[in-house]
Amino acid sequence: MSLEGLTRAEIASWMPGERLLLSGKLLTGRDAAHQRICALLDAGQPLPEGLDFRNRVINYVGPTVAVSSDGVSVHDAGPKAWRGKFAGIPLVVD
Numbered sequence: 001m002s003l004e005g006l007t008r009a010e011i012a013s014w015m016p017g018e019r020l021l022l023s024g025k026l027l028t029g030r031d032a033a034h035q036r037i038c039a040l041l042d043a044g045q046p047l048p049e050g051l052d053f054r055n056r057v058i059n060y061v062g063p064t065v066a067v068s069s070d071g072v073s074v075h076d077a078g079p080k081a082w083r084g085k086f087a088g089i090p091l092v093v094d
Helices: 008-013 031-042 074-086
Strands: 026-029 057-060
Touching: 026 031
Parallel strands: 026 057
Antiparallel strands: none
């Protein structure tokens, strides 16, 4: 799937845990980068030269990147989804 010309509807159709084969320009950043970007935007200041988010995807590359496009945390949704699947498996302790 090309990131060039990607629509909000396509992004909204992605599900947490789904594997995607993406091509094109992808912005990445960790905690400090996102914090700095938010501080600049909140202060009404311009982003650094060459940093343009229009029609771009940014990927959080830290140890946690688990929120869907509609704000659902996989840390909440995942255990709920798997709880029912594991419920019928007997637990054996040796």
